[in-house]
Amino acid sequence: VTVCAPYPQILPTRHCPDRPRLPRGLILFLFAPAAMEAVRASAAWVASRSSHVKVDMLEIEKAVDKIQGNVPKVEWDFEGIHYFDNGPLTVQYLFVLDALNFCFWPDKDLTYDNLASGLKLALEKDKSALDADRLKNYTGPQLRELLNWPRPLPIEEERVRLLHEVGLELERSFGGEAANLVKSAGNSAASLIELITRHFPGFRDHSLYKGHQVFLYKRAQIFVADLWGAFKGENYGEFYDIKSITIFADYIVPAVLRELGILKYESNLCCSIDSNSEIVPGSEEEVEIRACSVHAVEKMRELINKKFGKQLLSIDIDLWLWSVGVQNMALSHHRTLSIYY
Numbered sequence: 271v272t273v274c275a276p277y278p279q280i281l282p283t284r285h286c287p288d289r290p291r292l293p294r295g296l297i298l299f300l301f302a303p304a305a306m307e308a309v310r311a312s313a314a315w316v317a318s319r320s321s322h323v324k325v326d327m328l329e330i331e332k333a334v335d336k337i338q339g340n341v342p343k344v345e346w347d348f349e350g351i352h353y354f355d356n357g358p359l360t361v362q363y364l365f366v367l368d369a370l371n372f373c374f375w376p377d378k379d380l381t382y383d384n385l386a387s388g389l390k391l392a393l394e395k396d397k398s399a400l401d402a403d404r405l406k407n408y409t410g411p412q413l414r415e416l417l418n419w420p421r422p423l424p425i426e427e428e429r430v431r432l433l434h435e436v437g438l439e440l441e442r443s444f445g446g447e448a449a450n451l452v453k454s455a456g457n458s459a460a461s462l463i464e465l466i467t468r469h470f471p472g473f474r475d476h477s478l479y480k481g482h483q484v485f486l487y488k489r490a491q492i493f494v495a496d497l498w499g500a501f502k503g504e505n506y507g508e509f510y511d512i513k514s515i516t517i518f519a520d521y522i523v524p525a526v527l528r529e530l531g532i533l534k535y536e537s538n539l540c541c542s543i544d545s546n547s548e549i550v551p552g553s554e555e556e557v558e559i560r561a562c563s564v565h566a567v568e569k570m571r572e573l574i575n576k577k578f579g580k581q582l583l584s585i586d587i588d589l590w591l592w593s594v595g596v597q598n599m600a601l602s603h604h605r606t607l608s609i610y611y
């Protein structure tokens with residue numbers, strides 16, 4: 271395993287002159303798996319204390335038996351909407367895409383597809399549109415224009431702020447290129463998550479639940495999955511520990527799990543969701559919906575792998591469930607104003 275870290279400031283370590291200093295890359299290599307363990311462990315912690323949402327293990331077994339362990343294979347970019355040129359510009363594109371990959375529902379006509387294809391078209395017109403020095407300076411109206419969207423985007427000021435954060439930090443620590451950020455992780459998905467959440471506060475998707483810190487890291491994880499999917503596990507998409515990634519706790523996958531009967535909501539929560547009422551960010555309900563989704567799919571994956579001798583990844587299950595969800599317009603999902611998903 272290479273533990274090289276060509277870019278400085280990966281971990282702020284205090285230098286103590288009479289103690290040998292570990293190379294930063296090695297520190298990252300040693301501690302990075304903790305980030306992904308934290309997601310699994312905190313999701314399980316919430317699921318074991320959850321009162322508004324329950325994971326129904328019996329329904330998981332039924333679902334697994336029904337498909338006989340064969341999760342339908344969904345190709346990354348099955349929609350044909352993403353930019354791809356097999357090089358560093360694709361990495362820049364995916365990083366910006368996932369920096370903005372949240373909360374589309376407040377505008378009933380806006381979807382993830384608009385963002386992915388809008389950024390793609392912008393890049394095809396102007397290859398420098400996502401350069402770090404440009405990202406640092408976009409205004410709300412310019413971002414709308416870039417995406418060819420006719421009106422203000424949901425939580426637009428936050429989207430602009432996050433773009434600035436990405437531009438500034440890419441420039442400060444990674445020579446302006448997301449490709450250097452990825453190279454610094456030494457082909458480890460867990461190290462990349464660790465790096466992203468250390469350097470870019472907007473990606474620190476976490477909350478407090480009953481006094482306990484819960485980590486879900488949805489957009490950081492989806493960026494890793496997008497690299498892996500787009501580059502087909504090679505080049506910038508090669509990660510020896512891709513199996514450490516969990517699902518991406520968004521607002522579509524929980525709705526599909528509920529429809530399958532795998533997630534059960536208590537009646538007040540059912541009413542709020544079915545009447546499109548907003549769920550408060552950081553509320554027990556919100557954290558439980560997201561954490562129980564992660565935990566339920568972990569259980570599903572474990573069961574499939576054990577019962578059918580497979581090596582299935584959570585990412586495979588995620589893309590299947592998500593693609594089912596976005597094609598089912600009638601599905602009601604929880605609505606939380608959030609920059610994380």
Ligand SMILES: Nc1nc2c(c(CN[C@H]3C=C[C@H](O)[C@@H]3O)cn2[C@@H]2O[C@H](COP(=O)(O)O)[C@@H](O)[C@H]2O)c(=O)[nH]1
Pocket residue numbers: 345346347348349371372373374375380381382383496499517518519520521522523588589592596611
């Ligand atoms: N769990 C999970 N959530 C995902 C994605 C993706 C897109 N992944 C790309 C990767 C390969 C494919 O080809 C996809 O194009 C977006 N989302 C989330 O959905 C929500 C948007 O929904 P709507 O408002 O209806 O567009 C929003 O929270 C968004 O963050 C995923 O894969 N998994």
